[in-house]
Amino acid sequence: MLDQNALKRNAAQAAVDYVLPLLGPDSILGVGTGSTVDLFIDALAPHKQRFRGAASSSERSSARMAQAGIQVFDLNDIETMPAYVDGADEIDSGLNMIKGGGGALTREKIVASVAQQFVCIVDESKLVAKLGAFPLPVEVIPMAMAAVARRLARLGGEPEERKGFVTDNGCRILDVSGLDIADPAALEARINDIPGVVTCGLFAIAGADVALVSGQQGVRQLRAGQVSQ
Numbered sequence: 001m002l003d004q005n006a007l008k009r010n011a012a013q014a015a016v017d018y019v020l021p022l023l024g025p026d027s028i029l030g031v032g033t034g035s036t037v038d039l040f041i042d043a044l045a046p047h048k049q050r051f052r053g054a055a056s057s058s059e060r061s062s063a064r065m066a067q068a069g070i071q072v073f074d075l076n077d078i079e080t081m082p083a084y085v086d087g088a089d090e091i092d093s094g095l096n097m098i099k100g101g102g103g104a105l106t107r108e109k110i111v112a113s114v115a116q117q118f119v120c121i122v123d124e125s126k127l128v129a130k131l132g133a134f135p136l137p138v139e140v141i142p143m144a145m146a147a148v149a150r151r152l153a154r155l156g157g158e159p160e161e162r163k164g165f166v167t168d169n170g171c172r173i174l175d176v177s178g179l180d181i182a183d184p185a186a187l188e189a190r191i192n193d194i195p196g197v198v199t200c201g202l203f204a205i206a207g208a209d210v211a212l213v214s215g216q217q218g219v220r221q222l223r224a225g226q227v228s229q
């Protein structure tokens with residue numbers, strides 16, 4: 001019986017196998033944040049001669065890549081990337097996701113938007129029928145915390161400040177429980193429209209293109225609306 005860390009490691013290795021054929025000597029790869037991505041960076045490092053470098057979604061991943069000898073580029077110097085690889089806190093069969101458990105959601109959404117495809121790597125515990133058991137992270141400009149919290153409560157959520165946490169952008173996080181996420185893209189747009197919200201952790205307007213889901217039987221590849229072994 002594989003434990004969760006072994007499952008994450010298998011997903012990370014599957015992502016390396018998936019992205020390497022997409023990369024050439026001039027390619028920049030988008031890299032996300034989190035414990036699964038840490039394992040992806042470790043598995044990617046031995047292949048660093050096969051591509052030019054990476055764009056990172058957090059100080060944490062940048063530091064890990066620099067230590068592994070993978071060159072990290074400023075996103076402003078990159079026009080496009082063949083792929084962006086990242087984990088998720090929850091993902092559904094439509095490849096809509098909740099992200100931001102590690103607080104990197106905004107930079108993740110930005111870096112992902114520059115890539116041609118989003119490759120999501122998860123262990124099977126993250127695959128859900130409906131999003132929302134995991135509290136939705138919302139990044140907020142500090143002066144707007146109370147105002148945004150009131151608006152989120154009016155949407156049916158129970159926002160709680162992530163105490164003592166400051167994002168890489170100098171902002172704060174509200175973790176919102178109790179939301180009914182019937183239409184992830186509509187709710188994403190609605191929350192992102194609240195003044196003071198930087199972005200919310202729903203990735204549904206632009207979800208993943210492919211998910212590599214690691215389970216006891218191996219790694220399954222999921223595409224939106226279609227499952228294959």
Ligand SMILES: O=C[C@H](O)[C@H](O)[C@H](O)COP(=O)(O)O
Pocket residue numbers: 032033034035036037086087088089098099100101102103104105108
């Ligand atoms: O802000 C963090 C990210 O959205 C992560 O991708 C997400 O929290 C999943 O992280 P992990 O791989 O550690 O479960």
